[in-house]
Amino acid sequence: MLPHQLFIYNSLTRSKDLFEPLVPGFVGLYVCGPTVYGAPHLGHARPYITFDILQRYLHHLGYKVRYVRNITDVGHLENDADEGEDKIAKKARLEQLEPMEVVELYTQQFHEAMRALNNQPPGIEPRASGHIIEQIEMIRAIMANGWAYESNGSVYFDVPGYSKKHDYGKLSGRIVEDLIAGAGNERRELEGQDEKRNPADFALWKKASPEHIMRWPSPWSNGFPGWHIECSAMSTKYLGETFDIHGGGMDLLFPHHESEIAQSKGACGKAPVRYWMHNNMITINGQKMGKSLGNFINLEQFFNGSHPLLSQAYSPMTIRFFMLQAHYRSPLDFSNEGLQAAEKGFARLLNANKTLAQLKAGPSSTSDIAGVEQGFYAAMSDDLNTAIALSHLFEAARIINSVHAGTETISAADLDNLRRFFPLFLFNLLGMREEQAADNGALDGLMQMLLRMRADAKAKKDFATSDRIRDELGALGIRIKDEKDGTTSWLKD
Numbered sequence: 356m357l358p359h360q361l362f363i364y365n366s367l368t369r370s371k372d373l374f375e376p377l378v379p380g381f382v383g384l385y386v387c388g389p390t391v392y393g394a395p396h397l398g399h400a401r402p403y404i405t406f407d408i409l410q411r412y413l414h415h416l417g418y419k420v421r422y423v424r425n426i427t428d429v430g431h432l433e434n435d436a437d438e439g440e441d442k443i444a445k446k447a448r449l450e451q452l453e454p455m456e457v458v459e460l461y462t463q464q465f466h467e468a469m470r471a472l473n474n475q476p477p478g479i480e481p482r483a484s485g486h487i488i489e490q491i492e493m494i495r496a497i498m499a500n501g502w503a504y505e506s507n508g509s510v511y512f513d514v515p516g517y518s519k520k521h522d523y524g525k526l527s528g529r530i531v532e533d534l535i536a537g538a539g540n541e542r543r544e545l546e547g548q549d550e551k552r553n554p555a556d557f558a559l560w561k562k563a564s565p566e567h568i569m570r571w572p573s574p575w576s577n578g579f580p581g582w583h584i585e586c587s588a589m590s591t592k593y594l595g596e597t598f599d600i601h602g603g604g605m606d607l608l609f610p611h612h613e614s615e616i617a618q619s620k621g622a623c624g625k626a627p628v629r630y631w632m633h634n635n636m637i638t639i640n641g642q643k644m645g646k647s648l649g650n651f652i653n654l655e656q657f658f659n660g661s662h663p664l665l666s667q668a669y670s671p672m673t674i675r676f677f678m679l680q681a682h683y684r685s686p687l688d689f690s691n692e693g694l695q696a697a698e699k700g701f702a703r704l705l706n707a708n709k710t711l712a713q714l715k716a717g718p719s720s721t722s723d724i725a726g727v728e729q730g731f732y733a734a735m736s737d738d739l740n741t742a743i744a745l746s747h748l749f750e751a752a753r754i755i756n757s758v759h760a761g762t763e764t765i766s767a768a769d770l771d772n773l774r775r776f777f778p779l780f781l782f783n784l785l786g787m788r789e790e791q792a793a794d795n796g797a798l799d800g801l802m803q804m805l806l807r808m809r810a811d812a813k814a815k816k817d818f819a820t821s822d823r824i825r826d827e828l829g830a831l832g833i834r835i836k837d838e839k840d841g842t843t844s845w846l847k848d
């Protein structure tokens with residue numbers, strides 16, 4: 356297989372399809388971003404690492420990539436069926452903040468977590484609240500085509516009407532007749548449902564109740580957009596009516612992505628996306644992650660080991676490496692054992708990279724270096740199979756250690772090649788980086804002093820001070836790790 360022939364699994368066709376961009380040399384990539392109402396957690400790490408790997412690999416293959424990832428700061432209600440409070444407005448009410456203070460706080464935390472995980476930022480990061488006009492325009496176009504109706508100041512997408520001409524449910528495999536019949540929909544009695552002509556219909560615009568703070572004028576009411584319309588409006592604005600790749604977690608297939616397709620077709624008659632990619636979900640010790648289950652671990656807690664389910668702190672690169680050890684379409688179960696194995700595995704590759712600098716060439720190679728390189732490309736081009744790609748790097752590490760130990764030899768040409776591609780693959784394409792504890796200079800002396808002060812504060816149960824030391828250091832890019840044996844170490848990003 357040639358490296359430039361990239362195959363990706365397309366959720367729409369349910370097959371691995373050869374990737375061919377709309378415009379040669381260019382790729383338009385849209386990924387659903389976070390709803391910024393809480394601390395970034397593991398569920399954020401997986402999609403954004405997956406699509407970071409995709410854009411790094413596309414770039415390596417020579418494409419110019421326009422990567423758009425939004426920030427959802429309005430319109431995402433507590434419940435996917437257009438009910439409940441806006442997630443951000445609710446958090447603002449509970450914390451006695453302005454909704455936009457909530458948005459700023461968690462957007463910054465999200466960016467910090469993404470930097471720690473070494474995800475490259477998207478080229479454009481549009482916010483839903485900054486694109487109300489575009490969303491209103493799109494809703495008007497859908498209404499003009501007859502696929503949406505106004506009801507009491509709100510606007511709903513007419514799923515039964517649309518389904519007479521277009522597929523609704525194709526992406527997610529839902530049967531539209533079941534949706535229209537309201538099968539499994541126990542929430543019909545709830546507020547707002549009587550505005551809909553059919554339980555399958557979804558909100559494009561919602562009239563704001565008097566207590567709702569986040570509201571904008573529109574032709575229909577003072578209100579706010581539905582959750583799905585922002586992604587359709589912003590992807591169309593920055594990538595065009597049809598673009599190459601749309602990514603997100605599998606949990607977004609329905610209703611979010613299904614509705615995005617309907618909205619785009621409803622507005623301009625064209626399917627918006629050629630390749631739909633979805634990463635699988637994460638479980639923790641075999642259980643679904645959820646706030647009510649007590650296993651909801653945010654990323655900062657992983658980085659400093661402060662959650663009771665964690666037996667130690669895990670660095671951002673350990674989390675990243677752990678994720679790369681599974682294919683993005685496989686479910687992934689987090690456990691302390693798995694993370695500890697990932698930590699060791701990454702250390703082995705880093706050590707091999709250091710040993711590589713000291714190797715001396717021999718007359719010939721006893722192992723197939725070109726095969727390792729080709730194997731890595733073949734795995735990455737096979738729907739980004741990072742698990743297999745890493746196995747080739749482990750094979751390279753084995754060869755490096757054997758040559759170093761004198762049980763194998765390597766030719767000068769192969770050694771040059773290995774020195775070129777091993778760090779390229781590990782650091783540039785897989786996005787790993789070295790995380791080193793700083794050396795024992797003045798900084799370490801200061802840090803030890805701060806860590807003693809923090810330990811004293813903790814001993815006196817002055818958790819406000821101990822947390823403040825940890826958080827302020829965190830803002831400086833210094834992470835504190837509480838180890839299992841009671842000692843504390845620290846790392847600089």
Ligand code: ZN
Nearest residue numbers: 387388586611
């Ligand atoms: Zn989206």
